[in-house]
Amino acid sequence: MKDMREVLRGRLWVVFIVALAMLFWILNVFFSSQERSVYIQSTEDREVQAHVIIEHGASAPGLAHYVEHLAWLNTMGAKQRGADRHSNAWTSPYAVGYWLSGKPAELDEILQTLSGLFDPLEVPVAFADAERDIILREYESHMVDKPDAQAAEAMNAFLYADNSMASSVIGTPDDISTLDYDEARALHEATHQPDNATLVVTGGVSERQVSRALQGVGWPELEKENADIAPPIFELASPAKTMLRYPQASASPRLTLRKVVALPEPVPFDLLEAHTTLLRDILDTNLPGGLAGPLRFDATIARRFDVRVWPIDERHIELSFTAAPDREVSLIDMGDAFEETLAEIAAAGIPEETYNRVFNRLEHFWPDWDDSDESARWMADYVLDRVAALRKPLQLSDVKRLKRNLSHQTINTLLNEIAGEGRTAVAFIGPEERFE
Amino acid sequence: MIRLIPLAAVIVSLAACTSEESNEGTPSASSEVSPGGIPYTLIHVPEGDDVAIHVAWPTDWAYREDTNKAAALVGAELMLAGGAQGYPAGEVGERLADLNADGSLYGLASDHIVGELVFERDAISEVVEIANAHLREPLLDQAWLNRISDGVEQNVTEERSQPAAAGFEAARWAVFGEQPLRNALSLYELDAFEELARDDILAWHAETFTLTPEAVTVAGEIDTKAAGLALDSLFEGLPEKGRSMTRDVAPDFKPRRILLHMPEAEVSSIAFMAPVPPTRQGGEVEDVLLINALGGDDQSVLFNAMRTNLRASYSFGAGMDNFTRDHRIIVMAGEVDTSKMADAESVVREAYSKFQKTGLEDDVAERKAPLNAYLSEINDFVIDLAGVELHNTLDGGDPGRVQNSMDELEAVTAVSLSERLNDAFPKIDEFTVIAVSPEADSLPDACVITTPREAVDC
Numbered sequence: 001m002k003d004m005r006e007v008l009r010g011r012l013w014v015v016f017i018v019a020l021a022m023l024f025w026i027l028n029v030f031f032s033s034q035e036r037s038v039y040i041q042s043t044e045d046r047e048v049q050a051h052v053i054i055e056h057g058a059s060a061p062g063l064a065h066y067v068e069h070l071a072w073l074n075t076m077g078a079k080q081r082g083a084d085r086h087s088n089a090w091t092s093p094y095a096v097g098y099w100l101s102g103k104p105a106e107l108d109e110i111l112q113t114l115s116g117l118f119d120p121l122e123v124p125v126a127f128a129d130a131e132r133d134i135i136l137r138e139y140e141s142h143m144v145d146k147p148d149a150q151a152a153e154a155m156n157a158f159l160y161a162d163n164s165m166a167s168s169v170i171g172t173p174d175d176i177s178t179l180d181y182d183e184a185r186a187l188h189e190a191t192h193q194p195d196n197a198t199l200v201v202t203g204g205v206s207e208r209q210v211s212r213a214l215q216g217v218g219w220p221e222l223e224k225e226n227a228d229i230a231p232p233i234f235e236l237a238s239p240a241k242t243m244l245r246y247p248q249a250s251a252s253p254r255l256t257l258r259k260v261v262a263l264p265e266p267v268p269f270d271l272l273e274a275h276t277t278l279l280r281d282i283l284d285t286n287l288p289g290g291l292a293g294p295l296r297f298d299a300t301i302a303r304r305f306d307v308r309v310w311p312i313d314e315r316h317i318e319l320s321f322t323a324a325p326d327r328e329v330s331l332i333d334m335g336d337a338f339e340e341t342l343a344e345i346a347a348a349g350i351p352e353e354t355y356n357r358v359f360n361r362l363e364h365f366w367p368d369w370d371d372s373d374e375s376a377r378w379m380a381d382y383v384l385d386r387v388a389a390l391r392k393p394l395q396l397s398d399v400k401r402l403k404r405n406l407s408h409q410t411i412n413t414l415l416n417e418i419a420g421e422g423r424t425a426v427a428f429i430g431p432e433e434r435f436e
Numbered sequence: 437m438i439r440l441i442p443l444a445a446v447i448v449s450l451a452a453c454t455s456e457e458s459n460e461g462t463p464s465a466s467s468e469v470s471p472g473g474i475p476y477t478l479i480h481v482p483e484g485d486d487v488a489i490h491v492a493w494p495t496d497w498a499y500r501e502d503t504n505k506a507a508a509l510v511g512a513e514l515m516l517a518g519g520a521q522g523y524p525a526g527e528v529g530e531r532l533a534d535l536n537a538d539g540s541l542y543g544l545a546s547d548h549i550v551g552e553l554v555f556e557r558d559a560i561s562e563v564v565e566i567a568n569a570h571l572r573e574p575l576l577d578q579a580w581l582n583r584i585s586d587g588v589e590q591n592v593t594e595e596r597s598q599p600a601a602a603g604f605e606a607a608r609w610a611v612f613g614e615q616p617l618r619n620a621l622s623l624y625e626l627d628a629f630e631e632l633a634r635d636d637i638l639a640w641h642a643e644t645f646t647l648t649p650e651a652v653t654v655a656g657e658i659d660t661k662a663a664g665l666a667l668d669s670l671f672e673g674l675p676e677k678g679r680s681m682t683r684d685v686a687p688d689f690k691p692r693r694i695l696l697h698m699p700e701a702e703v704s705s706i707a708f709m710a711p712v713p714p715t716r717q718g719g720e721v722e723d724v725l726l727i728n729a730l731g732g733d734d735q736s737v738l739f740n741a742m743r744t745n746l747r748a749s750y751s752f753g754a755g756m757d758n759f760t761r762d763h764r765i766i767v768m769a770g771e772v773d774t775s776k777m778a779d780a781e782s783v784v785r786e787a788y789s790k791f792q793k794t795g796l797e798d799d800v801a802e803r804k805a806p807l808n809a810y811l812s813e814i815n816d817f818v819i820d821l822a823g824v825e826l827h828n829t830l831d832g833g834d835p836g837r838v839q840n841s842m843d844e845l846e847a848v849t850a851v852s853l854s855e856r857l858n859d860a861f862p863k864i865d866e867f868t869v870i871a872v873s874p875e876a877d878s879l880p881d882a883c884v885i886t887t888p889r890e891a892v893d894c
Contacts, residue, residue, distance in 0.1 A: 046805075086806075088734070133773065134743060134747060137749055250593050252590035324590070357534065
């Protein structure tokens, strides 16, 4: 006869194993079913950051930004927090984000505070009205005497016409002065709901610690059914070109040319981003296929320039070229030279030697995957970046595969498209006599 | 004008470093001399591929009457972009990109020209050879000089037209008047660009880049033999000895209340400025903690006073900066609602006075935590290690600034912070106040001027 203690011990092991399996199942179900609303990226950081990202869908210029200010005041307002804890909030054309940092041991309190974002706005009316003045100061800080910022707003409106991205986040002084608290409350109530929010937790905490903290504070997300996050659908308006002029006698003469084109076939967003990064790096060089030779080193057209290429979504990419002209070169001539050079490079294609040389430099776009801490920190930034854009981030294994899927042929295809027909906005800034 | 002190500056830049090459383990610092006789501080990092070399050459170019003040600014950029003997402009940038290496050259607080290199250890010979050529025989071509001079001049002109920048220009006039250093800091007389000749650049280059730098640091997993040989290659062929420095300047920090009336300005701003002891006298760790509490974030004294309570400003902060390494200042500044300018001055005065009297009202340990976290993580980044150590050497500190700072931080208490506030921070009446406004009566009883130059008479 077996000793009873042995039997009990055996049964306890069975119970333990079953419980462990159930725990894994619960955790797995929880994180897989909630993966659209809770993302966790553990790192070796000494602090933890919790971000809440909410799609706002507002079209009225400045309103979502006003809500962001009020919601943060409502949530953080008079609450005291440790001097080692930081916070901030932001608004994009289609989402608002709020974050709070602190020690890992304070995660419960951080999440408890952030859950206040879903509480009704109760900021006193007089304070909410005065917040419009603060936003006006913010507008002055970012826009007044800032022709590049003014041009960017106008270019966004033209390039992204009929899309949410065309809308100004901060609005004009007139927009700001007419912001209405009741409308803000209505937008807040309609959008700042758990089933419309995504939580991203990064830093020195494990998934289990986050899970416990969420349950401990009764994070409202646990009780809700969520929809997939996705950015608003982008549709490119008809091909056209606009010229914007910002004459300013004391400003350094410069030109910004931005162009959006549609791709014939969609490309997965992350792969497209890697390709556009590589294309940008190639165009930036003084190698055959780059812009620096024809515009800066072999000729005196642009004394400096900056080129960028990025995806808007899986079907559209954008190019931005900002440059300062050399002596005796007008902004319009410099813009023409850039477009002609880009067309010539596209027609000839990127030489294989250049592609291979710049491709070899791209390894620094990603972290050293053998360094777990560096990789984790990179993934934390990546996950947050994707969720902030209302995009679902790839798994680590899929991110690692991106580099091997880059191709010379796709680079040339993208180059041909960006040099072809699209929607173009050009801004001239500086003394007017340098424009033509 | 507002630049944070080195420790604070690297805290801000930490986030940008997180994707760089990481080096595990605790570094050790030692004073070394290369086989060729170059003294340097070696920060030996136990693991990692990256190496950083930082060099500070002393200069008094900014202090002298007979120098073209644009030469240093244009010259530094020209040396980097314009090519060198054996390295035509435009080619070396591609080679450095292949090697995952980077270099920079810039002026530091009017007293030094700092060169920085960061590269993978395996590329050390080629990177040092390229850098040596650019230090020893830069082409300094006239066509490149023209395009860089144009760019710098245009940027200076644009910045000076901004109201807030004009306010700081007025502050420099008030402090330095007609002394040469003032124009070196602000390049107010644009004749400097029109008169800039290649000979000015040649003279500046010849007297600056010598075999007698004031501070050299090397950081990375590199031994003394390799580091010493690299430094000797870096300095090979440079002139033996630089000139004797004559950094004569007499700043006048007499407190004033100045209003720069700019009728066309759409935004008003106010700044408070006063001298504080130079970093070489110590107390920098306390200063970082105190400045952050005073005006570093949305929980700071000034943010609460100006935005949360007075509702006059979107953002109002504080920082410390060096006019020169001997003349350091504290600045509190921000844009404000024009109609609340007078109230803003009173509120800042009251908030600062209360802060100086009561000190930190929150937990000192919590205040220390972000700096402690930064200092713990800085060991992963050779650029920051070399940079912090370079400043430390210029201040005459013992090797190992990061470790020493952690010890200093550990020793900080509420009492030591309070003592620092009382002993080193100026009283509120010692600040000069400079407001910029489209309304001439925004700051009652202030010395009203219409151009920055007039501040010298206030």
